Amino acid sequence: xxxxxxxxxxxxxxxxxxxxxxxxxxxxxxxxxxxxxxxxxxxxxxxxxxxxxxxxxxxxxxxxxxxxxxxxxxxxxxxxxxxxxxxxxxxxxxxxxxxxxxxxxxxxxxxxxxxxxxxxxxxxxxxxxxxxxxxxxxxxxxxxxxxxxxxxxxxxxxxxxxxxxxxxxxxxxxx
Amino acid sequence: xxxxxxxxxxxxxxxxxxxxxxxxxxxxxxxxxxxxxxxxxxxxxxxxxxxxxxxxxxxxxxxxxxxxxxxxxxxxxxxxxxxxxxxxxxxxxxxxxxxxxxxxxxxxxxxxxxxxxxxxxxxxxxxxxxxxxxxxxxxxxxxxxxxxxxxxxxxxxx
Numbered sequence: 001x002x003x004x005x006x007x008x009x010x011x012x013x014x015x016x017x018x019x020x021x022x023x024x025x026x027x028x029x030x031x032x033x034x035x036x037x038x039x040x041x042x043x044x045x046x047x048x049x050x051x052x053x054x055x056x057x058x059x060x061x062x063x064x065x066x067x068x069x070x071x072x073x074x075x076x077x078x079x080x081x082x083x084x085x086x087x088x089x090x091x092x093x094x095x096x097x098x099x100x101x102x103x104x105x106x107x108x109x110x111x112x113x114x115x116x117x118x119x120x121x122x123x124x125x126x127x128x129x130x131x132x133x134x135x136x137x138x139x140x141x142x143x144x145x146x147x148x149x150x151x152x153x154x155x156x157x158x159x160x161x162x163x164x165x166x167x168x169x170x171x172x173x174x175x
Numbered sequence: 176x177x178x179x180x181x182x183x184x185x186x187x188x189x190x191x192x193x194x195x196x197x198x199x200x201x202x203x204x205x206x207x208x209x210x211x212x213x214x215x216x217x218x219x220x221x222x223x224x225x226x227x228x229x230x231x232x233x234x235x236x237x238x239x240x241x242x243x244x245x246x247x248x249x250x251x252x253x254x255x256x257x258x259x260x261x262x263x264x265x266x267x268x269x270x271x272x273x274x275x276x277x278x279x280x281x282x283x284x285x286x287x288x289x290x291x292x293x294x295x296x297x298x299x300x301x302x303x304x305x306x307x308x309x310x311x312x313x314x315x316x317x318x319x320x321x322x323x324x325x326x327x328x329x330x331x332x333x
Binding site for chain 1: 196199201204207210222225263266292297331
C-alpha cells in the first residue's frame with residue numbers, strides 16, 4: 001500500500017490531485033490517502049480526511065512507501081519506521097503554507113541524502129512512475145542524537161551546557 | 176517569585192511543552208534527557224496522550240501569531256499549567272505556546288530551554304528569535320545558525 005498524507009493543519013490540493021490523476025492513469029488500486037481539508041475529491045484514491053494518531057501510525061507501519069508534504073513530523077516518522085518517502089514541499093507563493101520551511105527542509109534533507117524529493121508537479125509525476133523502485137534511506141533511532149540529549153540533560157541537572165568552554169546557564173529571566 | 180520548597184534529593188521536575196505536529200514529534204525524541212526527572216508534558220491535542228503512556232499530559236490552547244485572541248488564551252493556558260505544576264525546568268521545541276512558557280517560567284523560578292525546530296534550516300523561527308534571548312539555554316539544531324550570544328548548537332533530533 002502506498003500511503004499519502006498531507007498533514008492535519010492545511011489542505012494540499014496540488015499533491016492530492018497529481019497523485020490521484022497518476023493513480024487513475026496507471027490503474028493503481030494500492031494507494032490510500034489522508035487528505036485533511038483538501039478540496040480536491042479523489043476519483044481513484046481510497047481516502048479519509050483525518051486519522052487518529054494510533055490509526056495514522058498503523059497505516060504508516062503497513063505502508064510500503066509514503067508520499068507526503070515536506071512536513072518535518074511526517075519525515076521523522078518515515079525515517080523512524082524505515083519507510084521510503086517521497087515528498088513534495090508546499091509553496092508559500094501558492095498559498096499552500098505560511099512560509100518556505102518546507103522548501104528548505106526538502107532541499108537540505110535531499111542534499112543530505114535522507115529523503116526523496118519532487119520539487120514540483122512534473123517531478124512528482126515522473127518520480128511516481130518509478131515509485132516501486134524507491135528505497136528507504138538511512139533510518140533514525142527513536143530518540144534525538146546523543147549530543148542533544150546530553151546538552152539538555154546537563155542543563156537540567158546543573159544548569160550548564162557541555163559544548164562551550166564556560167557555563168551557558170544563567171539565572172532565569174531576560175538579559 | 177513563586178517557588179516550590181526544594182530539597183537537595185528531590186528529582187528535578189520538568190515541564191516539556193510544545194505545539195502539535197513536528198514540534199511534538201521532536202519533543203518526544205528528547206525523552207531520554209528527562210530520565211530521573213518528574214516529567215509533565217503539555218501540548219495542544221489531547222489525543223497525543225497515546226504517545227506518552229503513563230505520563231501526565233496537560234492540554235493547552237493552540238495559537239499562532241495571526242490570531243491575537245488565540246494567543247491570549249494560549250498564554251493563559253500555559254500560565255495555568257505552570258501554576259499547577261511548578262516545574263524546575265521548562266523545555267520547549269516551540270512554537271507560540273513555547274514562547275509563552277519561556278517568558279512565564281521565571282515567575283515560577285523555573286529555568287527554560289528553547290530548542291528551535293529542525294525544520295528551521297535557513298533561518299531561526301520567529302518564535303525562537305523572540306523567546307531565545309529569554310531562555311537560559313537557547314539552541315538551534317543547525318550549526319550554521321549558531322551565534323556567539325545564542326542560539327548555540329548542541330546537537331539535533333535527527
